[in-house]
Every structure is written in structure tokens, then in C-alpha cells.
Amino acid sequence: MAKGITARSEDYSQWYLDVVLKAEMAEHSPVKGCMVIKPTGYGIWEKIQQHLDRMFKETGHVNAYFPMFIPESFLKKEAEHVEGFAPECAVVTHGGGKQLEEPLVVRPTSETIIWDSYRNWISSYRDLPLLINQWANVCRWEMRTRLFLRTTEFLWQEGHTAHATHEEAEEETMKMVRIYQKFAEEYLAMPVLVGRKTDREKFAGALHTYCIEGLMQDGKALQAGTSHHLGQNFAKAFDVKFQDKDKELKYVHATSWGVSTRLIGGMIMTHSDDQGLVVPPRLSPRPVVIVPIWRSDEQMDAVLGCARGMVEGWDPLFYYLDDRDQYKPGYKFNEWELKGVPVRIEIGPRDVENREVVVVRRDTGEKATMPMDGLREKLEAMLVEIQANLFTKAKARVEASTHTVDSYDEYKARIGEGGFFRVFLDHENPEVEQQLQNDTRSTVRCIPFDAEEEEGACMITGKPCKYRVVAAQSY
RNA sequence: CGGGGCGUGGCGCAGCCCGGUAGCGCACCUGCUUUGGGAGCAGGGGGUCGCUGGUUCAAAUCCAGUCGCCCCGACCA
Incomplete structure (x- = not known):
């Protein structure tokens, strides 16, 4: 229909690319996997920032800024963390024409540099909680990139909080994923599943990860935001202790949470059509x-x-x-x-x-x-009506694409059609998940918070399960 | 890392097989006419043909090499 836009029914990824380029959201930069965000796209990012920033501040967070260069040794202090991120780091070895004594990693995420600072900022229970967010760019050397959905450099916000107790950190982790849910639904008009990641999918270095998960028009899931309970892992790695009311010296409990420019990709794939982009009014710079x-x-x-x-x-x-x-x-x-x-x-x-x-x-x-x-x-x-209509339409689409399946044969037969699949799966066994991925290129997207108690047998192993998880093919 | 594709004015492409002064559409500039769903006509400007080497009187075109990007998969937000 519209000049130069491939129809969704013909080739969904080409449609997505066409929309991004023709609507002048972004374009490829000369460097592989990097993008230039043009005013149309950046204006939407600014709206995302505005609304989210307000929501963060309303819940007691403040903004700060940490450097993009991290000493390589910092990253290695938390074992799981380095294992998860080292392969995709960009490393600076030279500066000012000279080889550096220690290589610098361009931040893939800022836990390490931030916790190094927190060591000096925190000494008493009176210093807690520490509730800080930063708006920044990060760099992850991904093999396969797509505009907005996965770029080598991307923009995001990352919250990093420190708490006196496990319970407080847990409360914060949950609070933030709920804020992401609210933002996704009320601003992006994007319905999301909210729940917990399996151990296999959780953040490198976290106790557990909560997430919001959207479903795009082609039936693929998109992880749209994550909130991690980091426990005392980073406090121990960076020696961040505080003296509590009971005079005891204790390690701090941490969380981190983030959303990125990927949300723009999610917005596009949730609402846009064969005529081009459709922007929810609350994200439109000039509606x-x-x-x-x-x-x-x-x-x-x-x-x-x-x-x-x-x-x-x-x-x-x-x-x-x-x-x-x-x-x-x-x-x-x-x-x-x-x-x-x-x-x-x-x-x-x-x-x-x-x-x-x-x-x-x-x-x-x-x-x-x-x-x-x-x-x-x-x-x-x-505009209020349009905002509501976009959400209602998207919600109906997601509901129509959410399937409940019990046998693995049926799952394998249907997974290709796309959608969320509510299934019984022994998600505590990483090998089961690996098999699921090998067989079907799908993964457990999340263990929904609102999963009802239900008796059933894992569709792969037959092991008894108490509730269903949601699996899907994803971006 | 495997598979596919592409590098030619700003963008999209043709030309290459069969070597001989680089072309088309869009965009841009000037003028006139236009303006309720991507305007028309006339005139005009702009290109080391990714890079390196080779063959040749002569290379966008043939040969060898090399670099880059995009798309599809495995890894990831």
C-alpha cells in the first residue's frame, strides 16, 4: 500500500525494517550493528525517558552518572557476571597513542563500576537504601543486530539500588518490574506478561530476574524490561559492607533494573501497520x-x-x-x-x-x-481514546495468540505459528530447557506471577508440575 | 561462526555475460504552472564505479586477493 513498505503478511522482518527506515526513526551507521537515531525516533525515546524518569523519581530514585570506561579487572570480580558479559565486551587497549596499562571495557552494564563507588558511599544503615538510576549508553558486541531490537550500542536506563535486607531488595525488585508493567501498558499500550525468568535466562550474577514480556504481531515474544535481585553477590565482590543497628557489619543487598531503546522496537511491532508507524499518543512528541x-x-x-x-x-x-x-x-x-x-x-x-x-x-x-x-x-x-484503543486491540491480539497446550507433539506442531504457549515444563531443570530450545527454537519466556495452581505433567519429562509457564519463540 | 545477498552521484537501481568517453528513477537547484491523498513541464548541478594488485592500447566490465555492510540461523536486552 504505502510506497516502499513491504506488507507484514509478505515479509514481517522486511516490513519492520521498512517502517524504521521510511518513517525516519533510525538508519544504519557505518559501523556494523550501530544505528543513528533520527529525530522521529529520538523524540519517542525522549518521551519514554520523560515518563519513566518521573515514575522513578516518584518512587524515591535519583539520577546520577557513572563513566562508560570500566577497568577490565572490575568485570572479573563477580564470576557469573564476567562469564555472562565478557564475550560481548568492547575493550579499549590504547589511549592517546599509547597502549594502556590496563585495558578498559566499554560498559555492557554498569554494576561493577557502580558498586566500586558504592563501597565508599555506604558505611551505615543510615546510608540505605541507596536508590540511583542512570540514563546511559552501553555497548554489547552482539553477533546479530537489528535496528532498535538489538544494536551494538544502545541507550537505556539502569537502576542500581542498595538495601539493608534481602526483603527490602526483593520489594524493590518487584516494585520496579511493576513500574515497567505499568509503563508498558499505559504508555506503550503494550500488554505484557509479568513474571520471573528461569535460572537459565536470568541476569548473569543475579539471584533471580523478573521481567515483562510482550508479544509482537508476528507472534514472537520480546523481552521488554528486566528487574534483577542481585542478593549480596556484588556487595561481596566489591566489599560493600555497612554497620547495622545491631552493630553487626553486613553485606549490602542489591538490585538492578533496566529498559532500553528496544522498547521502541516493541512499540513499532505492537501497533504499526502496512501504512507505517503508529505511535501511541502518550509517546508522541507532538500528537x-x-x-x-x-x-x-x-x-x-x-x-x-x-x-x-x-x-x-x-x-x-x-x-x-x-x-x-x-x-x-x-x-x-x-x-x-x-x-x-x-x-x-x-x-x-x-x-x-x-x-x-x-x-x-x-x-x-x-x-x-x-x-x-x-x-x-x-x-x-x-487522544485518550486512541491510547485506550491501541491497548485494547493489542490485548485482544495477545489473548487470541495465547495457547494452552499439554502434549509436546502438539507444542512442536504449533510453536511455529507464533504466540505465547502456556505449558507444563520442568523449568528448574536447565537440560529440559536446552532440549526445548534445540527442538523448537523456543524458550521459557517467563513464569508468570499470576500463574494459577494447577496440577500437570512436564510435557517433556512428565515430571509433576504445580503451575504452567509461558514459552515462545522470541526476538 | 555457518548460509545467502550487496558494494556504481544523497537514496534506490541498471550497465558487467560479450572491455571502448557512466546511465535511469527519486531527491536537489532555477523558472513557469500547480496545491482537499505522494503535482506537471522545461532547463540544470552532482559519481576516484568499496579497496589493492594483475591482464590489456584501453577495465565499472575480465582475473586474483582483500575490506565492509545487509539479510537468514546458533548467542544475547
């Missing part, structure tokens, strides 16, 4: 675009004058008046559709005369004529 229409110069003056009068007093970031003279209206309609602006307003000479405008929704394509009086209130209500 309303006004396209004026004219023939003559006099009409241009009249229409633009009327449009400018109409938006007087509106928040400048609520709308964009596209008064560019070098493009015709049809071109602009297509451009803004491609870029996913939630609502478009058309205003021409006829409308000026009638004191009305044509309003078009990106999510449904519906056109309606509305009076200029009281327009802003109507638009605001419409």
Missing part, C-alpha cells in the same frame, strides 16, 4: 499535526491565519502546524501517516468558511468533521 490546504496566496494567508488563531493558547508541544509551502497536502498526509502521528487535522478554505476542520485518526483511519470551537478538548479526549 496532533495540522495540514493546511490552499490554492492561491490569498487562501494561504486566510487558512494559515485561521489555523494560527485556532491554536492560540494551545500547548506548543501538543501540535505541529505543517505550513511548509514546498509540499502539497497529499504529500504531507502520507508523510505524517508514515511517521505515525496519532491525529491529523485538515483545514482548507471550505473549513475556514464553516469554522470547522477535518480530523483523521491514525489508528483507525476514521475521518470526522468537527467545529473549531471546543476543538482542543475534543482532540484531547480523542
Whole structure:
């Protein structure tokens, strides 16, 4: 349909790539796996940052910034951590033309450099909890990359907190995954499963990992956010102790949690269509675009004058008046559709005369004529409705793609069609998971918090299970 | 790391088989006409053909090598 966008039904990954490129979200940089995030994409990231940052601060966190270079030796202090991350680290060996005495790792995540600082920041129970977040870039040398979903360098936030007790750290870990859930559902309009990762899938160096997991339109799952309970692993590795009320010297309990620019990929694959991007209103930098229409110069003056009068007093970031003279209206309609602006307003000479405008929704394509009086209130209500509609539609899709399966044969036969599969699986046995992956290229995405008690037999080994887990093929 | 593809104006491609002054569409610049779903006409600017070497009077084209990127899998947010 739209020029240059492959239909989803024809080739889903090509569609995704087309949308990212044609909507001018991002482009490939000269370095393998790296991307240039263009204004259309970066504006959405800024909205993500704004909303999340507020949610973090409302729950008592503050921002700080730690350096991107980490001494190689730091990474090695936590055994599981280094094993998990060393293979994908970029390492700087030279600086200022000289070989460095110790190579520097470009952070793949910041636990080590942060806990090295925390050692000096924490000495008493009065210093706890320490609730810090940072917005940063990180670097992971992945073999296979895809714009937004997995890039060599990506942007993210990483929270790193320190607590006096296991229980407090657990509470924090849970609190943050719930914040991610809220953000995914209420802002990205992306329904997610919330639960715990299996030991095989958990963060390198964590006791356990909680996650939110989305389901894309092609039926593949996407890990969209993780919250880790790190226990005392990093405190021990970096010797971070505090003196408690009982005078005892104790190791600190830690958490870390993060979401990345991958959320933008998730947003695209949750809502966008064959016409291009669809941006949920709450993530749109300017959710309303006004396209004026004219023939003559006099009409241009009249229409633009009327449009400018109409938006007087509106928040400048609520709308964009596209008064560019070098493009015709049809071109602009297509451009803004491609870029996913939630609502478009058309205003021409006829409308000026009638004191009305044509309003078009990106999510449904519906056109309606509305009076200029009281327009802003109507638009605001419409944006709320679009936001809700996107979530409802996505939710229905995920529900329709969630299957309950009991036999491994049926699982193997159906896993290729995509979707979440609720199954009995002995997820405590890593070999079972490995077999699942070998046989079906799928993994346990999460053990849902809301899994109901249910008696059943592991579909691979027959071992009795007390609840179902969710498995899927994933990005 | 295995499999596939591609490197030619900013972007997308043709030309290569069969060597002979580098072409098309879009974009860009100028002018006129246009403007309610990607405008038309006329004129114009812009390219060491990824890189290195070889063959040849002559290489985008043939030969050898090399580098890079993209896509599909195994690893990962």
C-alpha cells in the first residue's frame, strides 16, 4: 500500500525494517550493528525517558552518572557476571597513542563500576537504601543486530539500588518490574506478561530476574524490561559492607533494573501497520499535526491565519502546524501517516468558511468533521481514546495468540505459528530447557506471577508440575 | 561462526555475460504552472564505479586477493 513498505503478511522482518527506515526513526551507521537515531525516533525515546524518569523519581530514585570506561579487572570480580558479559565486551587497549596499562571495557552494564563507588558511599544503615538510576549508553558486541531490537550500542536506563535486607531488595525488585508493567501498558499500550525468568535466562550474577514480556504481531515474544535481585553477590565482590543497628557489619543487598531503546522496537511491532508507524499518543512528541490546504496566496494567508488563531493558547508541544509551502497536502498526509502521528487535522478554505476542520485518526483511519470551537478538548479526549484503543486491540491480539497446550507433539506442531504457549515444563531443570530450545527454537519466556495452581505433567519429562509457564519463540 | 545477498552521484537501481568517453528513477537547484491523498513541464548541478594488485592500447566490465555492510540461523536486552 504505502510506497516502499513491504506488507507484514509478505515479509514481517522486511516490513519492520521498512517502517524504521521510511518513517525516519533510525538508519544504519557505518559501523556494523550501530544505528543513528533520527529525530522521529529520538523524540519517542525522549518521551519514554520523560515518563519513566518521573515514575522513578516518584518512587524515591535519583539520577546520577557513572563513566562508560570500566577497568577490565572490575568485570572479573563477580564470576557469573564476567562469564555472562565478557564475550560481548568492547575493550579499549590504547589511549592517546599509547597502549594502556590496563585495558578498559566499554560498559555492557554498569554494576561493577557502580558498586566500586558504592563501597565508599555506604558505611551505615543510615546510608540505605541507596536508590540511583542512570540514563546511559552501553555497548554489547552482539553477533546479530537489528535496528532498535538489538544494536551494538544502545541507550537505556539502569537502576542500581542498595538495601539493608534481602526483603527490602526483593520489594524493590518487584516494585520496579511493576513500574515497567505499568509503563508498558499505559504508555506503550503494550500488554505484557509479568513474571520471573528461569535460572537459565536470568541476569548473569543475579539471584533471580523478573521481567515483562510482550508479544509482537508476528507472534514472537520480546523481552521488554528486566528487574534483577542481585542478593549480596556484588556487595561481596566489591566489599560493600555497612554497620547495622545491631552493630553487626553486613553485606549490602542489591538490585538492578533496566529498559532500553528496544522498547521502541516493541512499540513499532505492537501497533504499526502496512501504512507505517503508529505511535501511541502518550509517546508522541507532538500528537496532533495540522495540514493546511490552499490554492492561491490569498487562501494561504486566510487558512494559515485561521489555523494560527485556532491554536492560540494551545500547548506548543501538543501540535505541529505543517505550513511548509514546498509540499502539497497529499504529500504531507502520507508523510505524517508514515511517521505515525496519532491525529491529523485538515483545514482548507471550505473549513475556514464553516469554522470547522477535518480530523483523521491514525489508528483507525476514521475521518470526522468537527467545529473549531471546543476543538482542543475534543482532540484531547480523542487522544485518550486512541491510547485506550491501541491497548485494547493489542490485548485482544495477545489473548487470541495465547495457547494452552499439554502434549509436546502438539507444542512442536504449533510453536511455529507464533504466540505465547502456556505449558507444563520442568523449568528448574536447565537440560529440559536446552532440549526445548534445540527442538523448537523456543524458550521459557517467563513464569508468570499470576500463574494459577494447577496440577500437570512436564510435557517433556512428565515430571509433576504445580503451575504452567509461558514459552515462545522470541526476538 | 555457518548460509545467502550487496558494494556504481544523497537514496534506490541498471550497465558487467560479450572491455571502448557512466546511465535511469527519486531527491536537489532555477523558472513557469500547480496545491482537499505522494503535482506537471522545461532547463540544470552532482559519481576516484568499496579497496589493492594483475591482464590489456584501453577495465565499472575480465582475473586474483582483500575490506565492509545487509539479510537468514546458533548467542544475547
